[in-house]
Every structure is written in C-alpha cells, then in structure tokens.
Amino acid sequence: MITRRRFLSGITTSLALAGYPLVGQARPGGKIAVILLEGGMDGIAAVPPVGDPDLVSQRETLVSRTPIMLDGFFAMHPSMPLFADLFKNKQASIVHATSIPYLNRSHFEGQNVMESGNMVPFSDASGWLGRALETALMPGEALALDMPLILRGTRRAESYYPARIRGGNKVLDPALATLLARVHDGVAAKSFADLASRYQQAVRKAPRDPVSLAAYAGGEMARPDGPSAAVIRVGQFDTHAQQGKDDGAHFEQLGLVDSIFDAFRQGLGEMWANSVVVTLTEFGRTVKANGSDGTDHGYGTAGLLAGGLLAGGKVVSDWPGLASRDLFERRDLAVTIDYRSVLAACVERAFGLDHDQVAQQIFYQKNLPRLTDRLFS
Amino acid sequence: MHVTQRIAFGPRSAADADADLELCVAQLADTGPRVGIRSLADGPIKVAPWPAALTFSLETRVEKARRIRQRRESVDRDASLNTAQKRDKKRKIDQEESIWRYDQIGLAHQAIYGDDPVRQRFMQFWWNHFTIGQSNGTRFYTGHLYWDVIGSGMTGSFADLAYRVTKHPAMLTYLDNIYSVEENSPKAQKARRNDRKIQIGLNDNLARELMELHTTSPAAGYSEADIREAAKILSGWGVIFNKPVKGDGNWNGTPDYENIYVPNNAEPGDRTVLGERFSSGKGALRKLVTFLSERPETRTFICRKLCLHFVSDTPSADDLRYVEQAWQATNGDLPAVHRAVIERAFVAQTPKMQWPLTWLFTVLRTSGADLIGGWDDLYKERQVSAGDARARQLYREIGQDFWSRRQPNGFSLHAADWISTEHFDRRLRLAFMIGSKIKNRRSVGEMMDHLAVDAATRHLVETARDDTDAFILLTCSPAFMGL
Numbered sequence: 001m002i003t004r005r006r007f008l009s010g011i012t013t014s015l016a017l018a019g020y021p022l023v024g025q026a027r028p029g030g031k032i033a034v035i036l037l038e039g040g041m042d043g044i045a046a047v048p049p050v051g052d053p054d055l056v057s058q059r060e061t062l063v064s065r066t067p068i069m070l071d072g073f074f075a076m077h078p079s080m081p082l083f084a085d086l087f088k089n090k091q092a093s094i095v096h097a098t099s100i101p102y103l104n105r106s107h108f109e110g111q112n113v114m115e116s117g118n119m120v121p122f123s124d125a126s127g128w129l130g131r132a133l134e135t136a137l138m139p140g141e142a143l144a145l146d147m148p149l150i151l152r153g154t155r156r157a158e159s160y161y162p163a164r165i166r167g168g169n170k171v172l173d174p175a176l177a178t179l180l181a182r183v184h185d186g187v188a189a190k191s192f193a194d195l196a197s198r199y200q201q202a203v204r205k206a207p208r209d210p211v212s213l214a215a216y217a218g219g220e221m222a223r224p225d226g227p228s229a230a231v232i233r234v235g236q237f238d239t240h241a242q243q244g245k246d247d248g249a250h251f252e253q254l255g256l257v258d259s260i261f262d263a264f265r266q267g268l269g270e271m272w273a274n275s276v277v278v279t280l281t282e283f284g285r286t287v288k289a290n291g292s293d294g295t296d297h298g299y300g301t302a303g304l305l306a307g308g309l310l311a312g313g314k315v316v317s318d319w320p321g322l323a324s325r326d327l328f329e330r331r332d333l334a335v336t337i338d339y340r341s342v343l344a345a346c347v348e349r350a351f352g353l354d355h356d357q358v359a360q361q362i363f364y365q366k367n368l369p370r371l372t373d374r375l376f377s
Numbered sequence: 378m379h380v381t382q383r384i385a386f387g388p389r390s391a392a393d394a395d396a397d398l399e400l401c402v403a404q405l406a407d408t409g410p411r412v413g414i415r416s417l418a419d420g421p422i423k424v425a426p427w428p429a430a431l432t433f434s435l436e437t438r439v440e441k442a443r444r445i446r447q448r449r450e451s452v453d454r455d456a457s458l459n460t461a462q463k464r465d466k467k468r469k470i471d472q473e474e475s476i477w478r479y480d481q482i483g484l485a486h487q488a489i490y491g492d493d494p495v496r497q498r499f500m501q502f503w504w505n506h507f508t509i510g511q512s513n514g515t516r517f518y519t520g521h522l523y524w525d526v527i528g529s530g531m532t533g534s535f536a537d538l539a540y541r542v543t544k545h546p547a548m549l550t551y552l553d554n555i556y557s558v559e560e561n562s563p564k565a566q567k568a569r570r571n572d573r574k575i576q577i578g579l580n581d582n583l584a585r586e587l588m589e590l591h592t593t594s595p596a597a598g599y600s601e602a603d604i605r606e607a608a609k610i611l612s613g614w615g616v617i618f619n620k621p622v623k624g625d626g627n628w629n630g631t632p633d634y635e636n637i638y639v640p641n642n643a644e645p646g647d648r649t650v651l652g653e654r655f656s657s658g659k660g661a662l663r664k665l666v667t668f669l670s671e672r673p674e675t676r677t678f679i680c681r682k683l684c685l686h687f688v689s690d691t692p693s694a695d696d697l698r699y700v701e702q703a704w705q706a707t708n709g710d711l712p713a714v715h716r717a718v719i720e721r722a723f724v725a726q727t728p729k730m731q732w733p734l735t736w737l738f739t740v741l742r743t744s745g746a747d748l749i750g751g752w753d754d755l756y757k758e759r760q761v762s763a764g765d766a767r768a769r770q771l772y773r774e775i776g777q778d779f780w781s782r783r784q785p786n787g788f789s790l791h792a793a794d795w796i797s798t799e800h801f802d803r804r805l806r807l808a809f810m811i812g813s814k815i816k817n818r819r820s821v822g823e824m825m826d827h828l829a830v831d832a833a834t835r836h837l838v839e840t841a842r843d844d845t846d847a848f849i850l851l852t853c854s855p856a857f858m859g860l
Contacts, residue, residue, distance in 0.1 A: 038784070105601070106589055108786045125793075172809060176846060180805075180853050183837050187796050188860050192853075194798045195805065236782065240553040240582045291578030292556025297585070329601070 015213040017220055018151045019133040019228030029274050030309060030350025031221045033214075033230040033264050034129060034150065035257060037281040038111060039238030042295055043302030044287065044322075044333060045245075046254055047094050047315070050075045054322040061289050064245050070094075074315045079251045080258040083304065086265070090313035091272075092306035093375060097320050098337040099283055105297035107238065110282030115150035117340065117363050126152045128343065129229055131362045136228075136351040150231055174199040210234055214260045218267020221275070228351070232260060237281065241292035261306050273308035276346050280339075286331050287322060300333030303342055309349055309376060316374050341371040349376045378859055379828045383722040383729050384687055385494035387739040388827040398723055402716050404495040406532065411524075413486035416751040418761035421817070424490045431479045431752055435521045435634045438476065439546065442514035442619040445474035472756050477780060480520030481768040484779075485749045488738040496531070498735070499715055502686050503527045503538065504779065506679070507591060508787035509547045514619035516780045518547035526635075535679065535709035536670035539591060540663055543583070546634050549615030552583035552785065559612040559644040584608035586785050592669035594678040599651055606648040610661045613643030676704045683718045685790045689727040690859075696721045730792035730859040733800065734777040737807065740852050743827060746811050746818040763814045775803055792860070804853055812848030821847040830856050 045062055049055055051073035056063060067075035068084040074096065076084040086092035102113045102121075109121035117128025127150035177196035181189050210232060217230040236253055243250045257279065264277045284301030300320070306312070320326050320334035328334040344358045349372060359368035380396050381388050385404075388394040411427035433441075448470045452463050488497050504527055509519040522545055530538035542548055549555050557580035558564055565577040584607035588599055616637055638659040645657045653668050655661040669675060680700040684692035703717035722729075731739060741748055748764040749771070750757075760766075772778035777788055789795070811818075821838060834856045841847035851857055 104595065106585075106595065107784065108589075109595070172805060173846075176849055177805065179837065179840060179850060180801075183833065184855055184860060187793070188801070188855070188858075191796055191798045191801045195802055198798070198802070235784070238582075240580050241556045289578065290580050291558040291560075292553060292580045294553070294556070294580065296581050 014148070014233045015210075015217055016148050016151050016231040017217055017227040017229070018130070018231070019136075030352070031228055031230075031268070031271060031275040031307075032129070032132075032346055032350045033217065033221070033232070033275065033277040033307075035260055035277065035279045035304075036111075036115070036148075036150070036231060036233045037237050037253075037257065037279055038233060038235045039107065039281075040110070040283045040285055040297055041237045041253075041279070041281040041301055042239065042243065042250060042285040043096060043098075043300065044284070045243070045250055046077050046080070046304070047096055047302040048075050048077065049073060049096070049319065049322065052319070052322045054324075058287050058322050058324075059289055061293060062243060062245055062295065066246060071315055073319075074317075077251070077254050078246060079255040082258045082262040083306065086261065086306050087313055091265075091308065091310070092261075092304070093310050093312045094315045094317075095303040095305070095337055095339070095342050095371075095375075096315055096317035097300045097333055097335060098303055098317075098339045098342065099300050099335045100280075100339045101335070102283065103299065105283060105299075107282060107297070112149065114280050114282050115148065117343070119364075128362050129231065129347075132347045132351055132353070132358070133229060135357065135361055136353055148231055148233065151229070172199050210256060211259045211263045214263035215267040218264045218269070218271075220267075222268050222271040230264075234260070239285070239294045240290065240296060241294040243289070243294040257304070261304070265306070274350075276305060276307035276309045276350055278342065278346055279304045280343070284333055287327055287333055288331070298332035299328045300335045303339055305342070305346075305375070311375065311377050314374075316371070337371065338369060340365065341369050342375070344368055345370070345372040345375050348372050378729065378856055380723050380725075381494070382731065382739060382828075382857075382859060383725060384719055385498055386488050386735065387743040389742050389745070391827060394827040394829060396723075398719065401495050401719055404493045405499065405712060405715055408528075409492065411483065411487055412490050412492075413483055414490065414747070414751040416753040416761060417747055417765045418751075418754065422747050422751070427483060427486070428752065431476075431483070432524075433476050433479075433520065435518065435525070435546070436632050438517045438521055439618050439632070439634055441474050441476050442517040445470060446514070446619055448474070477516045477520055478755060478769065479752060480523070481772065481780060482749065482752055482755065483520075484523070485738065485741075485768050485771075489741045489749070494742065495719070496528075498687070499531060500527050501735075502683070503531070505787040506682065507539075507542045507548065508783070508785050509551045510783040510785065511781055512551050513617075515547045515551045518545070518550070518618070519780065521545075522547050531711050531715070533711060534670075534707075535675075535704075535711055535714070536667045538711065539670050540666040541635070543587060543591070543611075543666055544614055544635060544662065546615065546618045546637075548583065550618055552586055553580045554583040554611050555615040555617050556580050557583075557608065557612045558642045559609055561644040562612065562642050564641045565644075579605065579608045579612060581605060581608040584611050587611075587666070588669060590786055592666070592678075593672050593674040596674040596678060597651060597669075597672060603650050606650045607665060609644065609646075610648050610650070610655060610665050613639050613641075613659070614662060615639075670709060676701055676709065680704055680714070682790060683714070684721065687718050687729070688721045688725045689729050690792045691727055692721075693727075696725075728792075728855075728860050730795060732777060732788065733775040733795060733803070734772065736804065736852075736858060737771065737775055739857075740808065740811060743824050744811065744818045744848070744852075746815040748811055748815065763816075764811075766810075771807075775807070776800065796860075801853070804858070805849060808849040808852045809845065812845040812852075820844075821851050824851060828856070830854075 048063055048067050050067055064077050066078045069075045070087055083092055100114050102110050112121050115127045116124040118124035130151045174196040177192050177199055181192035184192055214232055220226045239250045242248055265272050268275050281301055283299055285295035285298040290296050318336035320336050324330055340363045347353055347358050348355050355370045359365050412424050413427045414422045449467055452466045504523050509515050526541050526545055530541055558577045560578055568577055581604050585604050589595055648655045655664050684696045684700055688696050699721055700717045703713050707713040748766050749768050750765045754761050834854045837854055838847050838850050841850050
C-alpha cells in the first residue's frame with residue numbers, strides 16, 4: 001500500500017476532456033475515454049495467453065505465477081483484479097495480438113502516430129479523437145497542462161490542470177485575459193479568451209493523481225452538458241529493466257490502470273452504460289526478456305476495453321502463437337488485428353458515425369476492417 | 378523581440394539592451410565563477426560566488442546517491458520506529474543527502490544573476506537534447522552533466538560532447554545501459570556454465586536513443602540490426618552506480634565514474650553499424666559516436682533543432698543552410714556552430730516562442746525581482762520574504778522540471794506544444810504573484826525601454842489600471858512571450 005501511494009505521488013499525469021455540445025445541436029449520447037499508456041505496454045504480461053504452449057519457454061522470468069483465468073486460454077495479470085471482475089460481468093473485453101500498424105519501434109514516432117491516427121509520423125497537426133468529435137459535431141475542450149495531439153483538430157479547445165502556485169487559487173481579473181486575447185493571434189488568442197471565461201466562473205477544484213483525475217473525468221462526462229471524450233495519460237510503461245512477473249514496475253503500472261478503469265466506472269455512474277473506456281499504447285514489447293529482466297520495444301500487444309456499450313466478456317483475437325517461427329521478425333508478438341479497427345469501432349458505436357466515414361476521414365484508411373460487431377454485439 | 382530574448386534571458390540593463398554580437402559570442406567561452414545568492418531574508422540581496430561546498434564532484438554525487446539509498450533502507454528496516462518517526466528520519470536524511478536540490482537553485486541563480494546568460498541558454502539546449510529523466514538516482518548526477526560535462530564540452534566538437542555524455546553515469550543509468558550484458562560475454566558464459574537463473578542479455582535502449590535522438594535521427598535509415606550492433610558496442614559501459622561496489626569483473630572499483638567499462642559484460646568481436654566496421658573493446662564506443670556524429674543526417678537534424686530553439690519557430694532555408702555550413706566547415710565544432718546560430722538570431726524577424734522556463738528566467742532577469750530563494754533558504758520551514766519561492770516547485774508548476782521522470786525526447790521545441798489555456802494560466806498567475814508581491818523591482822517602463830518593445834506593446838501596457846496589471850500585460854504580451 002505504501003509502495004502504491006509513493007508511486008502515485010511521484011507520477012506525472014494529465015487529463016484532457018473534450019467534446020462539449022454545440023448549442024442547438026443534437027448529439028449521440030455515447031462517451032469515449034482513452035487511457036494512453038506511454039512507453040509501450042507489454043500485452044503478454046497484462047493478458048498472458050496461458051494456454052499457449054510456448055509462453056513459459058519464451059519468457060519464463062516474466063510470467064505471473066498467479067494469473068486470473070479469463071477463458072481457458074487467456075488470463076489476466078493479478079495486478080488487475082477489478083478489470084477481471086468487469087470482464088466476468090461482461091462489462092469489459094480484450095483485443096489481443098493487436099497494434100496500430102507502426103513498425104519502427106520508436107516511442108516518439110509511435111506516440112505521435114497513435115495520437116494522430118495518421119500512419120506517417122509527425123505529418124498531422126490534428127488527432128483522431130479530435131477529428132472524430134469534429135465529425136460528430138462535438139468540438140472540444142481539453143483539461144490538460146498541454147493540449148494533447150489526440151484531441152487537436154477541434155474548433156474550440158481549452159485545457160485545465162489545477163495550479164499549485166502560491167496565490168494560485170486567487171481569482172484573476174478576466175479583463176486582463178481579454179486584453180491579452182485581443183493582442184495575441186491564433187491559438188494563443190483563443191487560449192487567453194478561454195482563460196477570460198474561466199476567470200469569470202468559480203474556481204474549479206480537481207485532484208491531480210491519475211486515479212482521482214479519472215473519477216473526476218467520469219463525473220464531468222456524466223453531467224448533461226458534460227464532455228463526450230476524455231484522455232488520460234499514464235507513463236512509465238517502457239520497462240527495459242526489472243519488469244518483474246508478480247511485482248515490480250510493470251505490476252505497479254498495471255495496478256494503476258486497473259484503478260483508473262474502476263475510477264472511470266465510479267465517476268460515470270449511470271452513464272457507464274453509454275460509455276467505452278479504451279487503452280492505447282504505441283507498441284508491445286519483445287516476447288523474450290532482455291538482459292535486465294525487462295523487455296525491449298516490440299510490436300503486438302493487447303488492448304483493454306470496458307464500459308456498458310460493449311458486448312463484454314470476450315477476448316477478441318486471432319491468436320498467432322508464441323513459437324519463434326510465429327513471431328514478427330522472430331522477436332515480437334505478431335499483429336493480426338489492426339488496432340485502428342478497435343478505435344474506429346468505438347467511434348462508430350459511441351458517436352454514431354458510419355464506419356466507412358470513420359475509416360476514411362479519421363484514419364485515412366479506405367479498407368480498414370470493421371470490428372464493430374465483434375466488440376459491440 | 379529583443380535578440381537577447383532569443384539567445385539569452387533578456388536584457389538586464391541598458392548596456393545589455395545595446396546587444397553586441399561579439400560580446401554575446403564571447404559569453405560562450407566565459408568560464409568565470411558561478412554565482413548565486415545566500416538568502417532572501419536580509420533585505421537587498423547580494424550576488425556572491427557560488428560556494429565551493431555546494432559544488433559537487435561526480436564522486437560526491439555517486440557517494441550521496443548510494444548513501445541516501447542505504448540510509449533510507451536502514452530506516453525502513455528499523456522495527457523500533459513508528460510511521461511518523463520513520464517519516465521524520467527520512468526527511469532529515471533527504472535534507473542531508475539530496476544535493477541535487479542545490480543544482481535546482483543554482484540553475485536559476487546563474488540564469489538570473491550570472492554574466493553568461495547566452496552560455497546558460499546553450500547549455501540548457503544541450504541538456505535537453507541529451508535528456509536525463511529521473512530514474513534510479515539520476516537526479517544526483519544530472520547537475521554534473523550540466524555544469525561539468527556540457528559546460529566544458531561546449532568549447533569542443535559535437536562528437537566529443539556526445540561521447541562524453543553517452544558514457545556519463547546519468548545517461549548509462551537513465552537509458553538502462555548499466556543492465557546490458559552481451560549474450561556471449563564472459564559473465565553470460567559463466568552464468569550459463571553454472572546454470573544460474575540470472576537474466577543475461579542486451580538492453581538496446583541507449584543504443585536506440587543514441588541514434589534516434591542524440592545523433593543521426595531516423596533519417597539515417599538504420600535497421601534493428603544496426604541498433605543491436607550499436608548496443609553490443611555499448612555493452613560493458615557502466616555499473617549500477619547507486620549500489621555499493623562489490624567489484625564486478627575486471628573493473629576494480631576505481632572511481633573514475635565517467636570511464637567505467639566492464640569487459641566481463643561485453644563480447645569480443647567486430648561490429649558493423651550502418652555499414653561501418655568497429656573493432657571490439659572499450660575504444661569502439663568513441664569511434665561509433667564519432668562516426669554517427671559526423672554523418673550528414675546528424676548535422677541536418679541538430680542544426681534544425683538549434684535554429685528552432687534560438688532563431689525562429691519557423692526557421693528559413695537560409696537559417697538552416699547558414700548553420701549547417703558552419704557545422705560542415707568545422708566538422709561540428711560547437712563554438713563555430715553556436716556563433717552561426719547567434720548570427721542568425723541577430724537578423725531574425727519571425728517570432729520565437731519562449732519555453733516556460735526561459736520565460737520565467739527572463740521575467741526575473743529583466744525585472745530584477747528576487748523570487749527564488751538562496752542556498753541558505755532551502756530548508757527553512759517558512760518563506761523568508763515576500764518572494765522566496767522554491768525552484769523545485771516553480772519548475773513543476775510551469776511544466777518544465779528537468780529533474781522529473783520524463784521521456785528521453787526532452788521538452789518540445791515546437792511552440793504549439795506550449796500554447797494552451799493551462800500554460801497561459803500558469804504564466805498569468807506567476808506574473809501576478811511576482812508583480813503584486815515583489816515591489817522591489819525595476820519599473821515596467823524601464824523594462825520596456827531595455828527590451829525596446831514596439832508601439833503595440835506600449836499601447837497594451839498603457840491600458841493597465843495599476844503597476845501589477847502593467848507587469849502582467851508586459852510579461853504576457855506577444856513581444857515578451859515571443860509569439
């Protein structure tokens with residue numbers, strides 16, 4: 001318990017909320033929350049395929065001794081008991097052997113691609129979720145110290161992350177921000193204008209650790225005029241060293257993700273029935289351990305989804321196997337499901353958009369396979 | 378925008394305002410003593426030489442990183458203490474051992490009170506280029522990288538600097554090289570013979586970032602095989618620095634911490650990276666880093682970053698060509714490259730948005746407001762004056778804490794990443810705090826004269842109702858923020 005608390009206090013995180021209704025616009029009622037797992041989550045550690053005969057021989061030092069069985073072939077890492085419960089209650093699903101189709105194993109290109117939804121790194125100034133909100137006529141407002149790329153592309157963007165500057169809770173004069181909005185241009189002008197309207201409202205108070213932020217985000221999304229999308233960022237998945245099997249760095253991070261899912265569920269309340277919470281990471285990790293009891297950058301990983309919109313309790317996978325001959329470039333879990341299909345299905349279901357439109361306008365991919373039925377019905 | 382905003386922390390005086398290119402360039406070579414202030418408690422502050430007792434060698438830093446770990450663990454193991462007692466004891470240990478907190482104060486003091494702001498700005502650029510996030514004690518060493526490695530390395534070639542950074546304990550620790558053991562190294566073979574269940578293998582984290590982030594960028598078109606070969610060259614470099622030394626392989630524990638190579642962890646044999654062959658052993662890393670540093674992709678990649686950080690948010694083809702030519706003509710001699718950057722900054726016309734931290738230091742340097750406490754104020758229970766903010770907290774709040782856990786690509790050089798309501802809220806609130814609480818500072822009129830602001834900015838400031846508002850409007854104006 002002490003470990004967890006100490007860990008939380010040291011973590012840097014950010015939350016962004018977006019997609020407020022335009023006045024007079026009808027909008028679909030679904031909500032999407034994205035948990036960005038930065039560093040590259042080890043899908044085989046989070047959701048071990050215990051039925052695969054090669055699992056133990058390929059990565060003995062990384063396999064949990066006490067996994068929670070899900071369906072006879074796949075299990076859940078013991079640090080995620082809450083998610084496993086959701087799965088058993090058909091409120092959660094897993095997609096395995098999946099990834100965004102990005103092959104170069106660079107964090108920074110990979111994170112850019114997973115947020116932009118454009119497979120050419122650093123070529124897009126907007127993000128897929130921002131474009132989805134825009135297409136669904138729900139422009140954004142973000143709550144974050146910086147506006148995350150994934151939400152850019154919406155017409156109105158605001159960000160919020162509570163300050164702890166001495167005198168930081170003092171209500172500042174909105175007139176100053178308005179003056180500054182007039183002399184600045186573009187996004188800077190808009191940011192000062194948004195600040196002016198914020199200074200006219202009562203000071204909002206939000207917590208700063210990721211779990212409380214997720215609960216807070218869920219509560220905001222549940223409000224009638226609340227946002228349609230939330231993005232929360234969790235780092236430290238780049239477990240090159242001392243990854244551990246039942247404890248260690250990766251275990252702590254998975255436990256944190258478990259708590260975030262549960263916090264979203266609690267915060268959303270009745271709105272949970274209309275929501276989907278989905279993880280997104282830039283790539284998986286090598287199947288075998290490296291020299292430091294960790295794993296290096298890989299390819300295939302797992303995606304975790306929860307929420308009442310899902311037809312849950314399923315591991316959606318076309319499992320490629322862990323034998324050396326089955327691995328991508330003989331080192332990584334192969335990818336049999338394009339993770340953009342998972343994201344597109346969430347957008348289609350929650351925002352009520354047509355799959356082909358989502359594929360072409362949001363992911364720029366004409367023949368993106370449709371996964372909606374496997375996940376949502 | 379004043380040129381000293383692009384390449385330094387703004388003008389402090391009328392003399393600064395009359396910026397001379399040669400004087401700015403001369404600052405790069407200046408290795409005068411560091412400065413700082415002792416305390417904000419006794420009225421007007423005095424700028425003094427930074428104390429020798431707070432200037433830490435790498436040996437001291439490694440020693441402290443070990444000690445704090447040992448002492449904290451022994452408190453944890455002590456069954457006679459309750460939770461509150463343990464917390465108090467640990468707080469005391471932190472105060473005695475966490476010398477990196479003096480690095481945090483020193484960074485601000487030198488930027489605000491020093492006579493070499495141009496040099497500090499370039500040091501901060503390189504410190505960000507070679508990012509060290511907190512991991513396993515690295516915050517104890519990262520100050521050494523700043524003051525001793527980058528500070529002195531800026532007088533030589535890029536290749537020399539890159540080599541010294543790559544083998545520095547902070548980098549070897551942060552990017553996990555200390556855990557890398559080559560599969561056919563003596564250590565691995567012995568472990569296999571004895572059938573010991575220890576993990577042996579390469580860790581390619583540092584090799585990958587050395588190529589992607591520190592030198593060539595992906596533009597060099599290297600493969601995974603190239604990265605693995607580079608990782609093999611890197612294997613053997615470093616030990617787990619914050620653990621007590623037991624003696625590992627052929628390394629006998631001599632504390633030359635910048636040159637620790639353990640042959641036991643490396644495999645003999647030639648390596649090929651991007652078609653270039655390297656013989657095995659300790660000398661191969663120097664050759665690899667030089668080879669990577671001297672490639673044209675490295676030149677293009679880094680010259681672009683320099684222009685983006687110092688010249689303009691939209692550097693022109695002329696800017697890039699000019700700086701690249703200086704690099705090419707001197708094979709990456711940093712004084713020549715930095716001079717070229719400064720020359721382009723002097724003629725730049727397009728905006729260059731300031732990093733939040735650069736902005737904060739510029740506010741403090743141009744206004745003369747004393748905000749960041751002295752070295753004697755660090756562990757005072759209460760603030761000692763109206764200002765007296767803790768550097769550590771300010772860095773966090775403004776979103777640019779060099780001592781935090783973060784990713785190896787460092788803080789963004791792109792303006793778009795720093796423009797948001799929240800970032801501007803922080804700037805406004807800090808400007809309010811400084812403007813309203815610290816009355817002993819230069820007048821806004823004097824600041825505007827030094828900065829030679831345009832008519833639009835003067836007009837904006839004139840609309841203020843009082844001095845605090847004027848201070849906020851000036852420091853958050855497009856001209857001051859670099860927008």
